[in-house]
Amino acid sequence: MNNHFKHLRTLALAIFAMGLFASCSDDDDVSINDTLSVQLASTSDLGSILVNQNNQTLYFFGGDVNGESNCNGGCADKWPPMLGDAADLVIASDLNAAGFTTITRADGQKQIAYKGWPLYYFSPEGDGQLEAAGSTSGEGLGNSFFVAKTDYTVMLAKQVITEGEDAVFYLVDDRGLTLYGFANDEDGVSNCSGGCANAWPIFPGQDNVVVPSVLNETAFSSIDRTDDLGSQMTYGGKPLYYFVQDEEIRGNVTGHSETFYVISPAL
Known part of the structure; x- marks a missing residue:
């Protein structure tokens, strides 16, 4: 009888360990870095562009030429703003930190800007789901949205x-x-x-x-x-x-x- 209980106890521990390992593995597969940061990424066709900590492309909007965000409502559904405060932003060492500032949107939320251009992501379906990491499919849409870069002439x-x-x-x-x-x-x-x-x-x-x-x-x-x-x-x-x-x-x-x-x- 004692041997039977020992066998069951050993089996239960083994199953628990396997479940714990599988859970950790799943977390590793889907984990993202939530520390808001910005860095440069190299592309074959557009050169060096600004991306966030998860390699998601950042964009400028030509309609924001006055330094304010003029992308609200349905526009903001398709082009979610990079919300946050530049003071809390982790900035890569090869970028000029002084170029990053904070603006206040019409709804009172803070948005990060670079060289005075508010920064956005791209959600192709306007459903909050951003384009894939590394994608630049929003470039040039409507002749108005362009990948954010440090070296535009x-x-x-x-x-x-x-x-x-x-x-x-x-x-x-x-x-x-x-x-x-x-x-x-x-x-x-x-x-x-x-x-x-x-x-x-x-x-x-x-x-x-x-x-x-x-x-x-x-x-x-x-x-x-x-x-x-x-x-x-x-x-x-x-x-x-x-x-x-x-x-x-x-x-x-x-x-x-x-x-x-x-x-x-x-x-």
């Missing part, structure tokens, strides 16, 4: 430029500052110098232009000016400028007129 914004008219797509720099063209310029030649250039500072030329995928990077180039201002970026051959009275406030378009105008690219 220009970005594509969208907002109303002229009161009473529809919103338009137009070029801004990586900080959301508006870029303008000058009607009196010729292809590859700037006719804005002296006092004009003081009011309309040039957008400096850059090598290795990085743009959202819906833009043609070959349309961007640089010219050497004839004054001492150096190299100037062009789009479609037309030199690009800032406007002093925009006061380096993202989304400002106070310089838009028939003479100096926002650049609406062909999409």
